[in-house]
Amino acid sequence: MIGAARRRLTSIAKDRVGPVVARRRPVRTDLDPATWGLSIGPAGTLCSGSVDLVELSRRYGTPLHVVRADRLAANAADAQRQGGAEIFSSYKTNPVPAVLRRLHDTGVGAEVISPYELWLALRLGVPGDRIVYNGPAKSPDSIRTAVGAGALAINANTVNEAALISRLAADEGRTVNLGLRLSVPGAWGGQFGIATIEAAAGAVRDALGAPHVELRAIHVHRGGTMRDASAVEAHVRWALERCDELRAVTGWSPELLDLGGSLACPTVASFPTREFRFNRALGTDLLAPDPSTAITIGDASVLATRLVGEHAAAAGIPMPRVLLEPGRALTGDTQFLLTTVLDVKDDGPLAHAVLDAGINVAEPVPNEYHQLFSASQPGREGDVHYRLAGPICTPADVLYNDWRLAPVAPGHVLAIMDSGAYFVPFSTTFSFPKPAIVVQDGDDVIEVRRRERFDDIVAHDDIEL
Amino acid sequence: MIGAARRRLTSIAKDRVGPVVARRRPVRTDLDPATWGLSIGPAGTLCSGSVDLVELSRRYGTPLHVVRADRLAANAADAQRQGGAEIFSSYKTNPVPAVLRRLHDTGVGAEVISPYELWLALRLGVPGDRIVYNGPAKSPDSIRTAVGAGALAINANTVNEAALISRLAADEGRTVNLGLRLSVPGAWGGQFGIATIEAAAGAVRDALGAPHVELRAIHVHRGGTMRDASAVEAHVRWALERCDELRAVTGWSPELLDLGGSLACPTVASFPTREFRFNRALGTDLLAPDPSTAITIGDASVLATRLVGEHAAAAGIPMPRVLLEPGRALTGDTQFLLTTVLDVKDDGPLAHAVLDAGINVAEPVPNEYHQLFSASQPGREGDVHYRLAGPICTPADVLYNDWRLAPVAPGHVLAIMDSGAYFVPFSTTFSFPKPAIVVQDGDDVIEVRRRERFDDIVAHDDIEL
Numbered sequence: 070m071i072g073a074a075r076r077r078l079t080s081i082a083k084d085r086v087g088p089v090v091a092r093r094r095p096v097r098t099d100l101d102p103a104t105w106g107l108s109i110g111p112a113g114t115l116c117s118g119s120v121d122l123v124e125l126s127r128r129y130g131t132p133l134h135v136v137r138a139d140r141l142a143a144n145a146a147d148a149q150r151q152g153g154a155e156i157f158s159s160y161k162t163n164p165v166p167a168v169l170r171r172l173h174d175t176g177v178g179a180e181v182i183s184p185y186e187l188w189l190a191l192r193l194g195v196p197g198d199r200i201v202y203n204g205p206a207k208s209p210d211s212i213r214t215a216v217g218a219g220a221l222a223i224n225a226n227t228v229n230e231a232a233l234i235s236r237l238a239a240d241e242g243r244t245v246n247l248g249l250r251l252s253v254p255g256a257w258g259g260q261f262g263i264a265t266i267e268a269a270a271g272a273v274r275d276a277l278g279a280p281h282v283e284l285r286a287i288h289v290h291r292g293g294t295m296r297d298a299s300a301v302e303a304h305v306r307w308a309l310e311r312c313d314e315l316r317a318v319t320g321w322s323p324e325l326l327d328l329g330g331s332l333a334c335p336t337v338a339s340f341p342t343r344e345f346r347f348n349r350a351l352g353t354d355l356l357a358p359d360p361s362t363a364i365t366i367g368d369a370s371v372l373a374t375r376l377v378g379e380h381a382a383a384a385g386i387p388m389p390r391v392l393l394e395p396g397r398a399l400t401g402d403t404q405f406l407l408t409t410v411l412d413v414k415d416d417g418p419l420a421h422a423v424l425d426a427g428i429n430v431a432e433p434v435p436n437e438y439h440q441l442f443s444a445s446q447p448g449r450e451g452d453v454h455y456r457l458a459g460p461i462c463t464p465a466d467v468l469y470n471d472w473r474l475a476p477v478a479p480g481h482v483l484a485i486m487d488s489g490a491y492f493v494p495f496s497t498t499f500s501f502p503k504p505a506i507v508v509q510d511g512d513d514v515i516e517v518r519r520r521e522r523f524d525d526i527v528a529h530d531d532i533e534l
Numbered sequence: 535m536i537g538a539a540r541r542r543l544t545s546i547a548k549d550r551v552g553p554v555v556a557r558r559r560p561v562r563t564d565l566d567p568a569t570w571g572l573s574i575g576p577a578g579t580l581c582s583g584s585v586d587l588v589e590l591s592r593r594y595g596t597p598l599h600v601v602r603a604d605r606l607a608a609n610a611a612d613a614q615r616q617g618g619a620e621i622f623s624s625y626k627t628n629p630v631p632a633v634l635r636r637l638h639d640t641g642v643g644a645e646v647i648s649p650y651e652l653w654l655a656l657r658l659g660v661p662g663d664r665i666v667y668n669g670p671a672k673s674p675d676s677i678r679t680a681v682g683a684g685a686l687a688i689n690a691n692t693v694n695e696a697a698l699i700s701r702l703a704a705d706e707g708r709t710v711n712l713g714l715r716l717s718v719p720g721a722w723g724g725q726f727g728i729a730t731i732e733a734a735a736g737a738v739r740d741a742l743g744a745p746h747v748e749l750r751a752i753h754v755h756r757g758g759t760m761r762d763a764s765a766v767e768a769h770v771r772w773a774l775e776r777c778d779e780l781r782a783v784t785g786w787s788p789e790l791l792d793l794g795g796s797l798a799c800p801t802v803a804s805f806p807t808r809e810f811r812f813n814r815a816l817g818t819d820l821l822a823p824d825p826s827t828a829i830t831i832g833d834a835s836v837l838a839t840r841l842v843g844e845h846a847a848a849a850g851i852p853m854p855r856v857l858l859e860p861g862r863a864l865t866g867d868t869q870f871l872l873t874t875v876l877d878v879k880d881d882g883p884l885a886h887a888v889l890d891a892g893i894n895v896a897e898p899v900p901n902e903y904h905q906l907f908s909a910s911q912p913g914r915e916g917d918v919h920y921r922l923a924g925p926i927c928t929p930a931d932v933l934y935n936d937w938r939l940a941p942v943a944p945g946h947v948l949a950i951m952d953s954g955a956y957f958v959p960f961s962t963t964f965s966f967p968k969p970a971i972v973v974q975d976g977d978d979v980i981e982v983r984r985r986e987r988f989d990d991i992v993a994h995d996d997i998e999l
Contacts, residue, residue, distance in 0.1 A: 206925030260923035380939030458725035
């Protein structure tokens with residue numbers, strides 16, 4: 070009875086409050102498809118350059134990740150702008166070999182956080198001096214591998230780990246390029262980095278006295294996202310102050326200042342929980358971020374480098390090399406996910422469309438703004454409120470709680486934009502195989518990862534046991 | 535500045551409010567290891583029957599899932615108690631072939647929700663009449679396969695899908711055993727089931743008039759968890775009322791009443807968000823559920839069957855076969871996850887231990903009570919507050935925000951209990967390969983799924999492209 074009463078109250082609130090709130094709140098304006106190089110083609114369907122996305126989805130099946138080689142190259146070029154920092158791609162954000170290979174071909178290095186990612190960087194032919202090894206869970210074997218490969222920096226997460234790295238290098242009789250990660254106060258997990266300058270100073274002294282250690286780097290990663298120049302500047306200045314404090318007590322300055330990642334993807338935004346609640350309960354629109362308010366990766370890189378240079382000049386010390394480890398800013402908007410509408414259910418208070426992509430392949434979508442286009446019917450104004458659910462049989466599998474579209478029908482193809490960050494690494498085989506990935510390079514499309522087959526999912530099981 | 539002020543206020547609140555709140559709240563009492571057949575062995579380490587878990591973790595590496603064959607058999611036997619329902623294992627909850635094979639060997643059927651799961655059931659030799667096919671995303675091919683296999687019931691999620699299933703059966707010239715899923719109001723996603731009795735009645739009439747359709751089943755799945763008899767009874771009575779309404783307008787009664795799943799795992803509990811906030815912010819304990827308050831799967835099965843029988847007798851209609859689709863109640867507490875402490879970081883206000891298992895392999899842990907034991911040092915009272923973080927380099931990778939343990943050190947093995955539901959299907963290859971799975975059968979341990987190798991993760995990539 071309490072459940073029924075609550076539902077009735079919710080229903081009344083929705084009917085009465087919903088329109089009032091909705092009237093007072095701005096209406097979503099879709100970002101322009103041209104932002105991603107998309108346009109409406111001669112067949113009236115959405116095209117990526119010359120490639121018809123509905124045709125593409127028929128050829129490879131959906132869900133399908135499409136990587137735009139040109140956009141990846143453009144982001145890599147912007148990131149490595151003259152006067153900027155050295156760029157290391159965050160492997161965990163987008164670990165697709167075809168993506169990483171293209172980035173490395175432009176000179177981008179590898180930022181790896183696990184034994185597997187270190188293995189992958191070496192497998193892709195990345196030279197040791199273009200590899201930075203981070204993360205809280207480095208195995209002894211992987212540390213030995215990184216030492217042997219001459220990694221540019223192995224950044225210790227804790228004082229204990231710094232000692233372990235020194236010991237392993239001594240065992241191998243090889244010199245290690247060591248870095249120390251410092252905790253950044255605020256939103257980020259306390260599991261990361263050395264918490265105090267006192268502890269870091271102790272680690273600096275130990276490293277300076279260790280025969281097989283070249284102490285090279287300070288590593289700081291802000292976490293969250295830095296969307297504008299002031300956030301970048303505050304982070305850099307904070308890092309430089311910590312370096313000053315360390316220098317004051319140890320006399321040591323880093324040759325490498327690794328400022329981490331956290332740069333925003335301009336077309337993606339997080340929302341306060343309230344916005345999601347309003348969207349879910351009252352059908353108010355989630356609003357697209359204004360991409361022009363995001364600092365470009367190149368501007369951030371040049372700004373950070375300038376600030377570090379000015380600081381070094383003022384302090385009368387050699388300028389350290391500046392490293393950035395962008396993830397979402399580098400690859401987020403270079404990829405999108407095509408999905409097909411499987412069923413439409415219109416017998417309740419809100420229309421539901423069931424898609425063949427859900428949280429199994431698009432985990433970030435319920436918590437961020439990701440522009441959605443109909444590839445089958447682009448450019449049509451739409452005012453049907455849909456809840457867009459995924460295929461896995463759990464109520465949590467909702468990608469968009471309430472999104473206005475022109476009427477959709479089974480077989481329609483939708484494009485979820487900005488699937489280039491955290492979609493692939495967070496994907497599961499929950500009831501469905503993982504999707505294929507293609508790279509579009511001008512008029513050419515090549516399949517770089519094939520769709521999983523059913524028997525792939527149990528390939529490591531002894532199915533008779 | 536605002537960030538700093540907020541942190542300072544949080545710190546004051548924690549120092550002042552924390553002890554007051556903590557004093558007024560009960561202290562965690564660990565569940566007894568004997569609940570799971572665990573005990574302290576001769577070496578002072580935790581043993582599962584005769585198997586030393588520290589030794590086991592050295593032999594196979596960690597993270598490692600350990601399935602207890604005896605507990606699986608016991609749950610299957612209880613579920614299929616005389617006088618109870620027919621039991622169909624929810625494949626999505628635990629899709630490990632070795633687990634499913636053992637369940638099927640006891641007579642448990644297959645409840646599948648995707649083309650892949652249907653393929654797996656047939657691959658495991660489950661006869662069609664022991665397969666129920668649910669889910670919102672059945673492909674036409676998979677419907678044809680299920681029709682061809684003579685599935686006991688293909689439960690349509692929507693009126694549209696019921697029509698599609700009928701059409702495909704007619705195309706094949708085969709008769710389909712059709713069921714209709716009805717929406718259950720309340721917590722569950724509106725994407726599931728036919729929303730109104732009027733719409734369902736229309737689907738019943740269509741199905742009764744279709745030449746290749748045998749309309750057999752009504753399917754209802756409550757969602758959430760039903761922890762006691764009254765919840766089970768309310769769900770069954772609700773379903774029977776819907777059947778009465780349908781019979782009143784169509785004259786039709788189901789031969790199969792599929793009551794879905796949602797039975798609780800006795801040793802696992804969800805908490806209100808507030809409990810997690812207190813735990814995270816103030817270090818108050820999360821409290822173990824009392825397993826004796828959970829209705830056993832057998833009692834629930836017998837209760838449901840009795841209620842359906844009484845209802846049929848009163849209505850003067852033949853008693854339908856009663857189906858249950860347990861997931862977590864059947865497999866949740868038959869499996870646990872061993873993990874190794876990689877590093878301990880004690881330089882901040884809260885000690886952190888980094889584990890080799892995180893949300894990549896134990897996704898449910900941050901949102902449920904899962905008993906944790908030290909396998910290396912069981913039975914020691916502990917009052918060190920640890921934040922237990924996983925290996926992936928993101929602040930979200932925290933399994934236990936604040937859990938009291940005796941002091942832990944790198945190399946210690948911990949056991950996360952009740953990993954038999956939703957751990958494996960929600961696991962990812964985020965920066966780390968997926969773990970091995972072993973089955974313990976008395977004194978014997980066999981590896982049923984081997985650990986992923988690095989090259990497995992990119993096995994479907996053309997790494998040269």
